[in-house]
Amino acid sequence: MAQTTFEEISASDFFYRNRDLAGFTNPSRAIFAAIRELVENSLDAAESLKIPPDIYVRLSYEGEASKETQIYKLRVEDNGIGVPPRHIPSAFGQVLFGSKYKLKQQRGTFGLGGKMAILYGQITTHQPACVVSSAGTAKIYMYKLMIDIQRNRPLILDRKVLINKTQWRGTIVEFHLEGDYLRAMPKILDYFKQTAMVNPYANLTFVDPKGRLYKFTRVTKEMPEPPKETSPHPYGVDVELLQRLIQITPYKNMQEFLKTHFHRVGEITARKFLEFSNISPSKNPKKLSHEEIVRLMHMLKRFKEFLPPDASCLSPLGEELLKAGILKELKPEFVAVNQRKPSTYAGHPFIIELGIAYGGEIPKKGSFLIYRFANRIPLLYDEASDVSVRVINAMNWRRYKVMTDMPVAVLVHICSTKVPYKTVGKEFIADRPEVRREIANGLREVARQIQHFLTRREHVDRERRRLGVFSKYLPKIAQFSTRLAGKEKLPDIEKLLKSVKKFGEKEA
């Protein structure tokens, strides 16, 4: 008889076995994911201090791993907040440990991006990672560590404390990993370019294994307002979250419990809801039975009078920065941007930001160039499945004088406390009607602006052609008629040319 063995596996063991979930599918995807995760951590680390990020990434070739894959050393340096020394081992050596479990807009959401990269490096090269960090204090901490995968614990191999003479602040992560840079290169470069586009206040430097330097320089030091932390909105909770809140709450009655732990629930709303759901305001939440908790969740979703979540927990880029980013990376002739008012889906607030650009470095390729971002992260895979692509394709662009063969780029940015990704790969946005509507409305707005630009441009072009025709032919008429009339002196046509011009300017 076969024996079934049950074993508990650790979080790092789980991700070790299911690394596809985090995007480490193959050597080329893995190297892209590793860079992306660490760069995003670095951006967050600088932004949380409201410091314009300076990020340096170096990928160097270390040797052959197999026919298709090589071993690389990845080094990512930032000027961010730094990691407190006692947290360094866990922050980099323990999966699912981190600061990302509160409700505010953040780049990652699993809290395992950076660690996953290190974990992947370790399982492919079996080499320790090196982490150096300082909060700008007198000391710099340096750790050499590995992850004990089965136990999900950091193994500290070496630890040094250095004197911080230059008051350096930031974090450096360096580790080895297996990958395929040549195949990943286009995506990696796209990633940097697009990251630069939505982070116009960041300096990004990338040195690739061939020693080529890619530099994206900031054009502004203005940064978007950082997001505020919020409690969950009643429409967005599930049973698990309710149970956790009940565990931690210091309050012993429902009225206070609701008021304290839920977003946009005050004295009156809480009372109305408890009446609506027939729950006594003085009931102790810790005494709710399992069935009552399930019922509470359903009632929360059914109650119509909760105010929609506000957007203070979101940090959209803002129209100015969005425009600056597009101008910086695409150098277009024209750009229009639009930030939608905050909206919600299933209790999660979100804001859509859109941009449209024409000409400049945008190629004519027979279809629009589409840039998708979620919480300021570029989405580079599975474009065709994304809701914004569907909305863009469904638009009647002809109405706005926009033809698909024009050099047009469309940018869609969604920020939310919970981005509605369709898959765990987090590469495309699901087709939620609320999201779709916001994208469509925003697109119409920027489309109207590009229509205005195109009409005007067409008009100016026509005027220019018109002036060209007059200034080409009038002198010839003068020349030929002078000869025909047997005159010596050419007639003065300056006045006529000027009158054509004046007329043209008035029209334009």
Add this chain to the structure above:
Amino acid sequence: MEKKKHKSSVMEKKKEVIAGLENLGVGIYEQLDSGYFPFITMPSRSTENIYYDPQFRQYILGDKNVRRSARNIRHIKPFTQLVWTASFSHELTSQRKTSTLRDVYYSAQAYDMTFKDQQESNNIITDLETVLGLSREDFNIFPEERSAVFGDLTIEYTVPGYEGKTLNLTSHPDGVLIGPALTSAEFAKTTADKVIAIEKGGLFTRFIEENVHKKFNAMLVLTAGQAPRATRHFIRRLNGELNIPVYIFTDGDPWGMHIAMVIISGSANAAHLRELNTPDAKWSGVWATDIVDYKLPSDPLDEVDIKRLYELQRDPRYKGDPLWQREIKTFMKIKKKAEQEAFSRYGLTYIVDEYLPEKLEEKK
């Protein structure tokens, strides 16, 4: 005939042409110089402005005018082309040189005045004709197609280098090209008392070989299909200046019939021009009735022929002489056509010995 009078007429014409061109130039120059966008007014050549004038016995243009202004963005290019063409023609006429339609098209390129195609440059030349009321040959622009003439007429050249030289038009057995030099020549003397215009080269050569010019005292003109304008004007001069009748021989089909009609009554395309037609010329064959009477070998009329007959039936030019309607009806009835060469079934000389005398007699 009075030699002197004709000589001066050719020279007068040249002066008139040069003056016309210069006036056009002065007009435009002065408008420009006083700060106005120049414009030109000319009769409209659109179909609704073309009328048949029974008095002139040709098509003429009505009262509608078009105004072409340099102020108008769509007009300024053709306007410039027109002024250039005028200036180019002025150069040609005053230096007594000639050019062809094709040549004009290429010459324009030297002035950065490129015409889109030959058609565009031809249209501009027609515009200039309309503006001046002169035909392009008057300002020394000729088409490529050439026809020929043969017979006892002595001409006196007026072209540079040949002034005063004479030529008898029997000098060359292939005939003499009706080109710029011949059309500008004065008629000095002749013994001919009629003109026979022939559609096809084969028959023209046969007539020369058979001494038709001697036997019938005739000038022979080869139209080579639809007669070019220079040839039509030349036939008119033979008719008018020498005061001798003109007989036209074409194929016996609607197309041949219309070649004769254009020589007699002109074409709608040249409604802006005068003195290209010869209203008193006669169509002498091959008639539809000849096909029956002479039992000529024939081919059936095909669809386009029939369609053409219906068009001609409604054409105002065909409503004068009852001959035309009679022949159209006969064609429609017998549904046959015959070429000039069909007479060869009766031997090489039959057409000259039998048919021609009868036909010339008939038309007198």
